[in-house]
Every structure is written in C-alpha cells, then in structure tokens.
Amino acid sequence: MMKKFSAVAAGLLSVAVIGSAIAQESENPAVKARTSIMKLYAFNLGNLGGMAKGEMEYDADAATRAANNLVVLTQIDQSAMWPAGSDNASDPSTRALPAIWENFPDVSAKGQAMAEAAVAMQAAAGQDVDALKAAMGDLGGSCSACHKAYRAPKD
Known part of the structure; x- marks a missing residue:
C-alpha cells in the first residue's frame, strides 16, 4: 500500500514540477496543463522504451515506477485541459490539431486504449525485460495512434 501511495505521490509531484517549468510555453492554463502531462508521458x-531497446539496463524497480506513473497519468481527468479554441490554429505553442474537437469520441477512445495499455505495462514491467518488450508495442502504438491523427508535425 505504501509503495502504491508513494508512486501516486511521486507522479502528482512530477506534474506540479514539470508544470511550473514550462509555464512560458503558453499563456493558456489548459495548454500548459496538458503539455505537462505529455512531457511526463x-x-x-522514454525510460521503458530505453530498457526495451537495450539502450538502458533493465531495472525492474525503475520499470515498475515508470509504469505506475503512466497509469496514474492516464487516470487524470483531462477534459478541462482541452477547451475549444486551444488548438494550434489559435495557440502556436501547441501542436494539437483542430481535428481533436471534430472527433472527440475517437480521441477519447484512443485515450482509453492508452490507459488499458498502461495497465498492461504495469503488470509486465517488473517481471522481466521480455515481458516489458511485449507490452511496449501496445503502449507505444496507443501513443502513436493519437499523435499521427491529432498532432501537427514539428516545424
């Protein structure tokens, strides 16, 4: 129980710290909040992917922490972070395409797929590197699915 509480507390603290560090990127608090969450994702x-690719040594505790953080992040109600008019046409600091607001049910479904993939990663991350690798495909794929459809490319 204490480990789970510590993971949740660490995740929430990270949101606060990262959020204050990027305050200059946009004046819109909703954009700042969702950008903070994306950076935490x-x-x-990155840590999980580094272990899966062999770029970092596999560490069961670190992998579990990262997976726990992802689960916590996917449980945050982000609905207030995506108000109409906070797309890249209105705010050049964001890469969020206007299509998000035209297809919100699809965006929500993609978010749910990420939440499910994060839970699967949480179960796999601490087992061994092969289990982590197996879970990484669905997790990375859930991120890519949304970004390919709803995020503008970098300039």
Whole structure:
C-alpha cells in the first residue's frame, strides 16, 4: 500500500514540477496543463522504451515506477485541459490539431486504449525485460495512434 501511495505521490509531484517549468510555453492554463502531462508521458515512456531497446539496463524497480506513473497519468481527468479554441490554429505553442474537437469520441477512445495499455505495462514491467518488450508495442502504438491523427508535425 505504501509503495502504491508513494508512486501516486511521486507522479502528482512530477506534474506540479514539470508544470511550473514550462509555464512560458503558453499563456493558456489548459495548454500548459496538458503539455505537462505529455512531457511526463514522454519521460516515463522514454525510460521503458530505453530498457526495451537495450539502450538502458533493465531495472525492474525503475520499470515498475515508470509504469505506475503512466497509469496514474492516464487516470487524470483531462477534459478541462482541452477547451475549444486551444488548438494550434489559435495557440502556436501547441501542436494539437483542430481535428481533436471534430472527433472527440475517437480521441477519447484512443485515450482509453492508452490507459488499458498502461495497465498492461504495469503488470509486465517488473517481471522481466521480455515481458516489458511485449507490452511496449501496445503502449507505444496507443501513443502513436493519437499523435499521427491529432498532432501537427514539428516545424
């Protein structure tokens, strides 16, 4: 129980720290909030991906922490972070395409797929590197599915 609480607390603290670090990127608090969450996804996925690719030594505890963080992040209600008019046409600091607001049910389904993949990673991450690798495909694929459809490419 204490480990789970620590993981949740660490995840929430990370959201606060990253959020304050990127405050200059946009004046829209919703954009700042969702950008913070995306950076936390990337940080944790980077650790898991590094282990899966052999770029980092596999560490069961670190993999479990990263997977736990992802589960916590997917449980945050992000609905207020995506108000109409916060796309890249209105705010150049974001890469969110207007199509998000035209296809919100699809975006929500993709978010649910990521949440499910994060739970699967949580179950696999601490087992061994092969289990982590097996779970990585669905997790990375869930991110890519949304980004390919709803995120503008970098300039």
